[in-house]
Amino acid sequence: MPQSVLVLNGPNLNLLGIREPEIYGRETLADIAALCKDAGKRLGLAIDFRQSNSEAELVGWIQEARGKKAGILINAGALTHTSISLLDALLASELPVIEVHLSNLFRREEFRHHSYISRAARGLICGLGSQGYVLALEAMARIVGDDAATGKNAPKAKRTK
Ligand code: DHK
Helix, strand or coil, X not given: XXXXXXXXXXXXXXXXXXXXXXXXXXXXHHHHHHHHHHHHHXXXXXXXEEECCCHHHHHHHHHHHCCCCCEEEEEXXXXXXXXXXXXXXXXXXXXXXXXXXXXXXXXXXXXXXXXXXXXXXXXXXXXXXXXXXXXXXXXXXXXXXXXXXXXXXXXXXXXXX
């Protein structure tokens, strides 16, 4: 069974393709999901690709990922800049996290320059459009392979007594 990576997308990313295409591009979220699944096949990772406009739902999915998924890729949309709950959930997951953004946050408004969730991330890719998701999955495949070799993030042994 291939290891599974949770790819999370936050608010308004369901509107990709029609939403400010000069910033976010013309690809839809379904196009990006297909790119990620292709990359997953090549890298030997199962891709669990999801989107929600709800912070609570995203937190719930991150909590469920603990001990089940090999890692989390996250584009939290605007919650990147506001959500301590997402940061706490990502830290609690104890999983390798990579943060992705389609646009280059640092060429945009100042309020987009700060990310709460970066503190939980091994790395951050922004400004490379949908290609950023593929690059992040390539990095995740390496991280997951290295963690398996060192036993890091291995599921804790179940107590028998
Ligand atoms: C997506 C959003 O929805 C914005 O709120 C972020 C991010 C940037 C992106 O570039 O993918 O500020």
